[in-house]
Amino acid sequence: MDFEFNEEIKAISDMASRFAQREILPRVAEDEKNHQFQRDLIYKMGELGFFGCPIPEEYGGSGLGFLAHAVVTEEISKVSGSLRAAFNMQTMGTAREIYQYGNEEQRKEYIPRLVSGEWLGCIGITESDAGSDVGAIRTKAVRDGGVYRFNGSKTWITYAQVADLGIIYAYTDPAVKYKGLSAFIVDMKSPGVTAGPTADKLGWHACPTGEIVFEDVEVPAENLLGEEGRGFENCMGSLDNTRLTAAAGALGVSQALIDESIGYAKTREQFGRPIGQFQMVQEELAQMIVETEAARLLTYRCAMQKDRGIGNTLETSMAKLFSCDVASRAADSALRILGAYGYSTEYPVERLLRDAKLYQILEGSTYIHKIIISNDALGYRKANR
Numbered sequence: 101m102d103f104e105f106n107e108e109i110k111a112i113s114d115m116a117s118r119f120a121q122r123e124i125l126p127r128v129a130e131d132e133k134n135h136q137f138q139r140d141l142i143y144k145m146g147e148l149g150f151f152g153c154p155i156p157e158e159y160g161g162s163g164l165g166f167l168a169h170a171v172v173t174e175e176i177s178k179v180s181g182s183l184r185a186a187f188n189m190q191t192m193g194t195a196r197e198i199y200q201y202g203n204e205e206q207r208k209e210y211i212p213r214l215v216s217g218e219w220l221g222c223i224g225i226t227e228s229d230a231g232s233d234v235g236a237i238r239t240k241a242v243r244d245g246g247v248y249r250f251n252g253s254k255t256w257i258t259y260a261q262v263a264d265l266g267i268i269y270a271y272t273d274p275a276v277k278y279k280g281l282s283a284f285i286v287d288m289k290s291p292g293v294t295a296g297p298t299a300d301k302l303g304w305h306a307c308p309t310g311e312i313v314f315e316d317v318e319v320p321a322e323n324l325l326g327e328e329g330r331g332f333e334n335c336m337g338s339l340d341n342t343r344l345t346a347a348a349g350a351l352g353v354s355q356a357l358i359d360e361s362i363g364y365a366k367t368r369e370q371f372g373r374p375i376g377q378f379q380m381v382q383e384e385l386a387q388m389i390v391e392t393e394a395a396r397l398l399t400y401r402c403a404m405q406k407d408r409g410i411g412n413t414l415e416t417s418m419a420k421l422f423s424c425d426v427a428s429r430a431a432d433s434a435l436r437i438l439g440a441y442g443y444s445t446e447y448p449v450e451r452l453l454r455d456a457k458l459y460q461i462l463e464g465s466t467y468i469h470k471i472i473i474s475n476d477a478l479g480y481r482k483a484n485r
C-alpha cells in the first residue's frame with residue numbers, strides 16, 4: 101500500500117513538525133520537570149487546526165481525516181507525550197465521540213469548543229475496580245425528572261482537574277450489565293463534581309491525571325450522548341478511535357528514539373571510532389528502524405481504513421498492539437546505544453522510555469489487544485462489525 105500524502109496532509113504534518121521544534125522542544129524538559137501543564141500550547145495547537153482533522157468543517161474541523169490526525173499526532177509525540185494526550189482529550193475521545201454518537205445540538209454546542217482548544221475535554225471510563233473490565237464500572241446515573249443524578253467516582257482520568265467537559269460513562273440500569281451503561285456529556289464545573297490528582301506518575305508529568313468524584317451531580321437529561329443503554333457500544337467505538345491516536349503517538353516515540361540513537365552513534369567515539377561503526381550497534385538500529393516502519397504501515401493502514409469508513413477494530417488492535425510494543429523495544433535499544441547518557445536527563449531518551457511504557461497500558465493493555473486479535477482468528481468473537 102502506498103502512503104503518499106496529499107498536499108494538505110503534507111502541509112499540516114510539516115506545520116506540526118515545525119511547531120513541535122519551535123514551541124514545544126525549548127520548554128519540554130523544564131515543563132516535565134516542574135509538572136507544568138502546558139495549557140497555552142493546547143490553545144495554540146487548537147488554533148492551528150491540529151485537533152480538527154477527523155471533524156467536518158461545519159463543526160470547526162478541517163475534514164482532513166484520520167490519516168492527517170495520525171501524522172500530526174506522531175509529530176507532536178516525537179517531542180512531548182504529555183501534549184500527545186490532547187489528541188484524545190480534544191479530538192478522538194470527546195469531539196469525534198460527540199460527532200459519531202451525539203445529536204445535532206450537541207455537535208454544534210460542543211465540538212467547535214473542543215477542537216479549537218477553548219474548552220478542555222476528558223474521558224471518564226476507568227474506576228478503581230474497573231480498568232480493562234469496563235463493565236465493572238460502578239458510577240450510576242439515575243433519572244430524576246429532567247436530570248440524571250450522578251454518584252460514583254473515576255480514577256486515572258487525563259485532564260480530570262482541568263477539564264471543562266467530560267464524556268462520562270455510568271450505569272443507568274446496572275441490572276442489565278453492559279446494556280445498562282450510558283454515556284453523558286458532563287459539565288465538569290457542575291456542583292458536586294470534585295477532582296484531584298492521582299498518585300504521581302512515571303512520566304507525562306506535564307499532563308494532569310486525576311480522580312473525579314460525583315456526589316449527587318445533576319446532569320441535564322439532554323446531555324445523554326446517544327441512547328440510554330448504548331454506552332458500552334459508544335465506549336468501544338470511541339476506543340477504536342483513541343487507539344489509533346495511541347498507535348500514532350507510540351510511532352512518534354519510536355521515531356524520536358531512532359533519531360536520537362543515530363545522532364549519538366555518529367558522534368560518540370569508543371575504541372578510536374564512532375560507536376555507529378560497531379556491528380552490534382548497527383543491529384540495534386536496523387531492528388528499531390524496520391520495526392518502526394512496520395508499525396507505521398499498520399498505523400497508516402488503520403487510519404486510511406477509517407478514512408474510507410471501514411469498520412476496523414481488528415486492524416486497529418493490531419496497529420495499537422504492535423506500535424506500542426515497538427516503542428518500548430526501541431526505548432530499550434536506544435538506552436543500550438546511549439549507555440549512561442541515555443540514563444541521564446541530559447538526553448530525551450529517558451523521557452521517551454517513560455512515554456513508551458505508558459502506551460502498553462493505555463487504550464487497552466497489550467494483553468487486551470492480544471485477546472481481541474486471537475479471539476477473532478479463532479472465530480470465538482469477530483472483532484469487526
Ligand SMILES: Cc1cc2nc3c(=O)[nH]c(=O)nc-3n(C[C@H](O)[C@H](O)[C@H](O)COP(=O)(O)OP(=O)(O)OC[C@H]3O[C@@H](n4cnc5c(N)ncnc54)[C@H](O)[C@@H]3O)c2cc1C
Pocket residue numbers: 222223224225226230231232233255256257258259301304309458461462463464465466467468471
Ligand atoms: C497516565 C494515565 C492516563 C490515563 N488516562 C485515562 C483517561 O483519560 N480516561 C480513562 O478512562 N482511563 C485512563 N487511564 C486508565 C487506563 O485506561 C487503564 O489503566 C487501562 O484501561 C488498564 O486498566 P488498569 O490499569 O486498571 O489495569 P488492569 O485492567 O487491572 O490490568 C492489569 C493487568 O492485567 C491484565 N489483564 C486484565 N484483564 C485481563 C484479561 N481478561 N486477560 C488477560 N490479562 C488481563 C492487563 O493486561 C494488565 O497486564 C489512564 C491511565 C494512565 C496510567
